[in-house]
Amino acid sequence: MTISSDPGIQKAPAATADGFDFVYSPRFRALVSQTVVVLLLLWGLYEMVANTQANLAKLNKNFGFDFLTNAAGFDLSTTLIPFSSNSSYATALIAGFWNTVLVSVLGMIVSTVMGVFIGIMRLSKNQVVSGFATLFIELVRNIPLLLQLFVWYALVLKPLPSAKLAINFQDSIFISNRGVVMPHPTFGEGAWLAPLFLVAAIFGTWFYARWARQQQFETGRQLPVWSVNSAALVLAPIVGFAVAGWPVTWSYPALAGFNFKGGMTIVPEMAALLLGLSIFYAASTAEIVRSGIMAVSQGQTEASMALGLTRAQALRQVILPQAMRVMIPPMASQLLSLTKDSSLAIAIGFPDLMYASGTVNNQSGKAIEVFTLALLVYLGLSLLTAAFMNWFNARLKLVER
């Protein structure tokens, strides 16, 4: 039976008393077509799930997460949490997750700071400075990140000596192709005074900044807020430590056989990944900063000058706050991309979440489960970053009355 010859549908318009035309009524057509699309979508989803289930059943496999408690059996080169081959698959994934967070957060900070400087450099009137910034940006932005990572990895590894010939700083820091090995602090009793002093300093600087601003409003006198506050923040934990009587013991690394024992190590893979990500994203950030600054009209600078502000003051007090409003939305997507691109770590052997997922999948054969988890975690990280940037954006928005 072909549908077009179905008499029921052909006669339908005639059947309505007021001459309502089902075929040519836009509302009716929209309703039907939308229903069909939704049904097709649901059917597609159902088919996907049913097909997966059928195929898994054919391979005598089941869907479930109980494999996560099995022993991993493999080791990871560097982890923030304790991990060995006796740990579970779940621990392996969590260790990978923290490595991803570590690299992403460090990458975000370094790339943003670098990007702001390079963006401002590119706007400099000094030809050499702006030329250098332009060259850097164009070079870095136009070469694929993966390729850059390989280059950085080679550049980090090639010139470094073997562990036995490590570059030695005061017998405490060693740099070799095994990574940077540093003394590892172990804090003793009373060490909590340091963070306590730091918290106190944070409150203190906040109040001082408020008070200084009030002073400026009332008397016009400017107090050195920036330098005083940064000094306070740096000194407070040190003073706290001194009061407690330096309750810290350092475990110094020492060469034993093939490798260093004691201390903590930054592996070359991590150094290369961090360098690659930071530099690549610094270039894009620089362009965002430049666009943000250029979006602020020249009149703002001239007005600041006319008020007697120095160039640095004008930039910090007048231009950047306005430029920020233009910069935040594209910066948000930059930071999101950085987090996701950190998964390229797998190419140079840094054990991030993607690396751990790949290995767990390969050893356990639970591809759907493992990658669903990884997918949700990356999604969660991205949504979290986006939420933070949205909050930041809302805070900086022009308050219109």
Added chain:
Amino acid sequence: MKFLKLLALASVFGLSAVAATASTLDDVKAKGSINCGVSEGLIGFSNPDASNKWSGLDVDICRAVAAAVLGDATKVKYVPLNAKERFTALQSGTIDMLSRNSTWTMSRDTTLGLLFAGTTYYDGQGFLVPKKLNVKSAMELGGASVCTQTGTTTELNLADFFKANKMEYKVVAFEKNEEVLKAYQEGRCDVFTTDQSGLYAERLKFAVPEDHVVLPEIISKEPLGPVVRQGDDQWFSIVKWTYYALITAEELGVNSKNIDEMKTSTNPEIQRLLSVKTKADDGTEADNDFGKGLGLGPDWAYNPIKQVGNYAEIFDRNLAQLKIARGKNALWKDGGLQYAPPIR
């Protein structure tokens, strides 16, 4: 009315999608070739030359199966896979069989939904170190950094070995074999570990192979063999018995050169291997066609042996260049482990 037609069309496709569960044998016959998963380049096992012609022991297993099924050993499409991709490619149906120096383990046979069709090469994991380190035994490797490929049994044995011997070590694992080799050569690690046959093969790629030594210890059992998906017993039997035919041929002295003369042999074992019709005294003929049981023609064993050679020919052709002796891979009657159940 268009959308209604679309819906009808879609449901037809839906039905066909559900019905598309034909056997691997039918798929392969329809395609006219076998998709065979191989390594990305391992001398002696699966390695492409400059004109992308593949050779090696694993490659010859693919070719033998193609000869058994399609009658032509050249009807193979090689799909190079790294260690991490290989099983997913097989599970998802991208390849029909995997012949990629893969170790037969219990979990791969059970939880991965795969089946190993036999052991075409008995291997074991070893260590390669630069000669200048002056290491004589794996027991001296405490504290060493070890380069390996992720997603392998190698990675697991390594952890076991160092744990069992109460030695510390640092693993540096990469996804791609070439990255592993590069890191080892650049001194990122002291030791490179993989199956011993692989160590000999990879060493040939180094600038000065003699500067690196393979340590004497073998720390694991690595039975390597072809793999198929679970759920298609016929295809499993085809791969398994193609391999057994190669072993049986060596055992019976049948090789690619003498196979046509052997067809006149009166040895009943050879007659069964080559599906030679037997004549009774009264002049009636009887079939010896064991290919039927596999869903193949009577030349199911003749074609692979004629076109690819028996196991000994395959071994000599591919592994002689690595100076690897038959060792455990000799026939059972010569003190090795290669053994085929009888064809009868």
